[in-house]
Amino acid sequence: MSRATTIDPDFSSWRARARELLAAEIPPTEVFWSETGTRQGELFGEDDPGLPTSRVGEPNLADSNPSESAISFRVPKSFFGLAETVACHTHPERWAVLYRLLWRMTREGERHLLVVSTDEDVRRVRAWAKEVGRDLHKMRAFVRFRKVRETEEGREQFVAWFEPEHRIVRRNAPFFRKRFAGMDWSIFTPDECAHWDGRELTFSPGVSQSEAPDFDALEDLWRSYYKSIFNPARLKLRAMQSEMPMKYWKNLPEAELIGDLTRDASQRRDEMIDRPTREPRPAPKNLYLEKLEDQNSIALVREAEAVPEQETLSEMKTRAECCRACPLWERATQTVFGEGREDAEVMIIGEQPGDQEDLAGRPFVGPAGELLHSVLRELGVSREDLYLTNAVKHFKWRPSPKGVNHRGPTRLHDKADRGEIAACRPWLWGEIAKVSPRVILTLGNTAGQGIVGPDFRVLRDRGEVMPSPDLDFSGKAFATVHPSYLLRLPRGERGIERAAFVEDLRAAFSHA
C-alpha cells in the first residue's frame, strides 16, 4: 500500500518528514512523495492519516524528539549536505530517491553507500547535486547588478535580474550578502527575489523581468574592457560556450559583442601577422637600466682558481655569486657564501646549503642549523662570534621520489661529488686564508674532504685532522659529524650521538 506524503519543496520539510517516516519504519516503496504547489500535491490533498501530520514551519515531533540523534548518527554527515543541495533541484523524484538512500543507509545496513558512486541512487543524487552546484556557481558568476540610485547617506543601490534553473535563490543569498555587505541590493528572479539593505536579508515572491532596471551607465565601459581583453589570435568558441552557455547570454551585457568579435578575429590575427616587424630601439639614458646592465654583465667565474691574495672577503663573495665552475649553480637559487666575523677564532664548515639555506642565501638556517644553534647555546658560544660556511656553496638536490604527497613535489638533499667539492675548494680555502681562524671544525664527510682531501671519512677520522699540506693554515683542525646526521638517526640513538657531537665541539672550542 502506498502512502502519499506532501511536503513544501524545501530541505527542512523533507528532513522533518523523512525522520518521521524513518522512525515509523515505513519503507520507501510505500511512500509517495509530492510537493505543495504542484498539481500532484493538490490531487492527493490530504496526507496519509496513518502518520503524524506536520507541515513545514510548524514545530514537529522529530525536531524535538531525542530519537532523532539516534537516526542521524548512523548517517554520514556528508549526506545531509548532499541532500540539502539536491533539495534545490527541480526534479520531482528527488525526495523519493533521497528517502530511499536514507532508508538503505539506516535500515538496510548500507552505511557506506555514498562511497559507491556507481550505485544508481547515489549516481542520480550526485548528478543532481552537481547540477545544482553548477547553477549556484553560475549565478554567482553571471548575476549582473545595475545601479538604480544612491541614498542620501551615500549608499549605492543595485538591482539584478537572473533566471536560475533550480530553486537556489535562498541558498545563494548569504553568499551575496557577505560579498556585497557595503551596498544595498536586490536580485530578482521569476521564482523568488532576495533583498539586502545593510541589515537584513529578506525574500519576496518572484517578479517579471520588466520590474528590473534595463540600463547601467557603466556597461559601456565594461564592454570596452571585454572587447580589449579578448585576443583575436586564439579564437576558441567552444571553450567559451562550454563555460558560458548561450542560455545565459541574454542577461549578460557583454554578450552582444561575441558575434562581431568572433567574425573579425581571423582577419585581425592575419593583419597582425602580416604587419612589418620592428627593429629593437636602443635603450634610453636611464641610471636604472645602466645598473641592470652592469649586473647582467658581471664576469662569470668559469673555472675554479685560487683566490687572489689582495681580494677582500666581500669581493670574493660577489665573485662567487657568479661561479659556474661546476654545474650545481644551474639548479640552485643562489650561491650561499660564508658569513660571520672576519676575524673569528673558530670557523665551522658544513657540507653544502640545504633547501632553506638555498632560499635564504645564508648558511645554517634550516633544521640542521637549528640543531647546531642549540648545541652552541649549550656551550655558551654565540653564532655571531664564529665564521660559518660550507665546503660546497650551491645546493645540490634531487627530486623527491615519485608518489604524490600533499606538499607536492619537493627537493631532497643530494651528496656533492668529488669534482664539485674540488670546484668549490678555492672559495673555501680563500675564506680560510682571509679569516685565518685558530680552529677549523668541519661537519660531515663533504666538509672534511674540503680541507683534508678526497680520502677523508668522517666516521673513521673524527677528531683532530691534518689539513691538506697545500692549504695555507697554521691552526688546528677538527672533524665531526654533520648535525643532519643526528637528525636522520632513530630517536633512540640520537641522545648518545648528540652528546658525542657536543663533546667534539667542546674539544674544538677549547683550542680557540
Place this chain on the structure above:
Amino acid sequence: MNLTRKLEILADAAKYDASCASSGAKRRDSSKGGGVGSAGGTGICHSYTPDGRCISLLKILLTNVCLYDCHYCINRRSSDVPRARFTPEEAIQLTLDFYKRNYIEGLFLSSGIVRDADYTMEQVIRVARDLREVHDFQGYIHLKTIPEASQELIEEAGKYADRISINIELPSEKGLRRLAPEKNLHRTQEAMAGIRTRIEAGREEKKDRARKKRRLPRVYAAGQSTQMIVGADRSDDATILQRSDLLYRGYRLRRVYYSAFSPIPSSSSLLPSKAPPLIREHRLYQADWLLRYYGFAVGELTERSPGGGSNLDLELDPKLSWALRNREHFPIDLNRASREEILRVPGLGVKTVDRVLGIRRWSAIRLADLTKLRVSLKKCLPFVETSDHSPTRLQLEGDRLRERFLPPAHQLEFDFQGAATTAEGGMRISSSSLAR
C-alpha cells in the same frame, strides 16, 4: 585621454598574461566594515571571451610605458602601441565599480617599468593599499611584482595581495639574454625564493595565532605563480617542463602558466610571426598536471616521444602517449593495483581513480562501473583489467594501437573554428578548463 580609451589600451596591454586564478585566497568577506568583497572559496569566472579565456579579474596595467625591451612583449620600448597611464584613483574606482556590478572577482594589476623597479612597484602597491585600507575592499588582488624591486617592497606587496607573481617568461637564461636583455633568470628565482619564504612564514604565523586563538590580521599573500611563453624562443618542451618542475619544487608555485606566443600588433623582427602554438600550449598544461598530481617525472613524458625525444607528442595527450611507449607496465588491475599505478592509466583522472579506490573496498570493479563513472572506455580498455575484462595480449602489443587513438584526419575541416588552426596540427582543443 578619456577613461574608456585608457582602459582599452591598458587592458589590451595586459591580455597576454594568462594567469587568471582567483582561488586560494584566505577566507574573508565584507560583513564587517563598510566595503564590499569576499574571497576564499573557489574562484569564479564572471565571463568568457571568444578566445575561451575567462574573465575573473580586472586585468590591467597601471601604465604600458616601459623601459625594458622584451621582444615578445607588446609593451616593450621598441613597440609603437599607443601609451596610456591610469592614475591610482582611476584604477581603484574602476575596480570598485566593476566589482559592485559583479563583473569581476577582483584586480590583477601589473605595470610597465617606469623610472626604475622600486618606483614602479610603489605605484602598484599604492593602488592595492588604498583598495584595502581606504575602501575596505575584500575582493581578490593579484599583483605582478618585479624581481629587481627591493625586498621591502615585495614584502609590502604581499601584505595587500592574495597572490603575487613574477613572470619567468622563458625557461633558459640563454633565451632571456636574447629576447629580454634586462631580465635575468636567477635573479627572478631568487625573488621567488624570498616570496616562498615569506608565504611560509605567514602560514606559520597564522597557525601560531590560531593556537593562541588570536584574530589574524592580513599576513601575507597565499601563493605565487608565474608564466612561461611558449614558442618565442627555441626551447623544447623538456626544457620548459624541467624549469616548471624546478619552480614547483624549489619555490612551491601554485601554478605555472604557459602562454603560446601570440602575434602582437607591433612585433619584433627577432620573433616568429605566426599563429600561436595552441596545441603545444595545451599539451604542456596536460604534462604539467601529470608532474604535479600523477607522479610523473619530466623525462618520462618526453623520452622516446614521437615529438622527437625532447618534445611532447602533439597528436596524443602525454599520458596516453607515455602508456603507448611503456606498454610493459600494463594492463593494470583496477581491483588490485596501487593508487600510483592506477593514476598512470590513460583516461583515468585523479577523481575517478579515487572513486575507483572507494568502490573497490565494497565490490569488485567491473567495466559497467567505469561506464557509470563516465570513463572513456575506448581510451582505457587496452590498459586495464577488471573482474570482467582483460585486454588480449595481441591488443596491447599490436602495432596499430597508436593509430586507434589518433584523431581522424577529416576532423581538421569539421571541428575548426578558423583561427584555432595552427601550423602544428589539426586537433581542436580547449585548454581553458585546464588553464583555470
